[in-house]
Amino acid sequence: MIEEISIIGGNGRNGEQEPVRSVKFKMGDVISIVGPTGSGKTTLINEIQLFADGFTPTKRKVLVNGLAPLQEYREDPSKNPVAAITQHTNFLSDLPVHDFLTIHAGIRSSSTVQAEGIVTETLSFANQLTGEPISRDSRMTELSGGQTRALLIADAVVIGNSPIILLDEIENAGIHRTHALDLLRKYRKIFIFVTHDPYIALLSDIRIVMRKGMMVKVLRSSEEERTLSKKIRIVDDVMHKLREKIRVGDQLMDEDLEVAI
Ligand SMILES: Nc1ncnc2c1ncn2[C@@H]1O[C@H](COP(=O)(O)OP(=O)(O)O)[C@@H](O)[C@H]1O
Ligand SMILES: [Mg+2]
Numbered sequence: 001m002i003e004e005i006s007i008i009g010g011n012g013r014n015g016e017q018e019p020v021r022s023v024k025f026k027m028g029d030v031i032s033i034v035g036p037t038g039s040g041k042t043t044l045i046n047e048i049q050l051f052a053d054g055f056t057p058t059k060r061k062v063l064v065n066g067l068a069p070l071q072e073y074r075e076d077p078s079k080n081p082v083a084a085i086t087q088h089t090n091f092l093s094d095l096p097v098h099d100f101l102t103i104h105a106g107i108r109s110s111s112t113v114q115a116e117g118i119v120t121e122t123l124s125f126a127n128q129l130t131g132e133p134i135s136r137d138s139r140m141t142e143l144s145g146g147q148t149r150a151l152l153i154a155d156a157v158v159i160g161n162s163p164i165i166l167l168d169e170i171e172n173a174g175i176h177r178t179h180a181l182d183l184l185r186k187y188r189k190i191f192i193f194v195t196h197d198p199y200i201a202l203l204s205d206i207r208i209v210m211r212k213g214m215m216v217k218v219l220r221s222s223e224e225e226r227t228l229s230k231k232i233r234i235v236d237d238v239m240h241k242l243r244e245k246i247r248v249g250d251q252l253m254d255e256d257l258e259v260a261i
Contacts, residue, residue, distance in 0.1 A: 002081055002163045003027055003065050005190065010059030013213035020215035023208065031192045032201045035210030041194045044210065045166045049082045050074065058213065083156035086168040090148060091140045098136035104159050118159055126154035128179050131244055146174020157187055168194045178236050199236055202229040
């Protein structure tokens with residue numbers, strides 16, 4: 001059982017030792033990785049997925065429960081406890097959503113009744129993440145970017161039951177992030193977001209700041225930021241409603257923006 005993972009710091013792009021020497025994530029933690037383009041965010045999450053052991057250019061090491069991770073995590077994809085979702089991740093399937101999920105759930109469950117329950121939970125999870133409802137009969141290849149991302153996340157969380165989930169810059173993909181965080185918090189996992197979304201960053205337990213290929217700072221949200229996140233949520237929900245109105249062809253009114261903050 002994975003209880004925690006640690007990243008032992010290595011070096012930045014120019015060989016300099018990175019300021020953060022180690023950082024630990026526990027089950028149930030939400031982590032954000034922030035920093036400008038090219039600062040090493042994707043590199044860091046790739047190393048988590050690879051269970052780097054000093055063999056990458058950064059020389060970082062990833063420990064599981066304080067020890068070197070099992071070799072099989074790296075060698076056998078079905079044993080890797082990490083699921084990664086990026087802008088480019090896609091389903092390679094043309095099946096209807098329901099059939100695809102049933103096959104996937106069938107591999108993981110002991111009975112068809114159990115599999116059906118998991119499929120229903122996955123679809124309802126995905127539909128809470130995206131504003132565009134996914135029907136069980138839609139073909140996988142016909143899903144929009146937002147629907148695909150929502151289904152990928154739901155699939156990794158519910159069916160895959162992966163203990164560690166990495167999400168690399170998925171914010172502009174039509175995911176309802178305020179709902180997403182509430183939902184994800186119900187599952188005891190390690191969620192690592194590469195994000196610049198203030199709401200996700202402020203509600204994370206740990207915020208890692210990247211620069212020049214290095215982990216330069218580990219921040220925890222201040223009281224002020226926690227309070228601020230509640231206001232950001234209101235703004236976010238308003239923006240979501242505006243988008244919805246535009247999407248269904250309504251016209252916006254001044255009062256749509258009258259927010260109590
Ligand atoms: N510590 C490091 N040592 C060497 N190369 C690095 C390091 N961190 C990042 N890089 C390289 O820098 C480039 C940008 O990193 P990347 O992780 O893609 O940044 P980001 O995702 O923040 O845009 C990549 O080519 C990556 O291999
Ligand atoms: Mg990147």
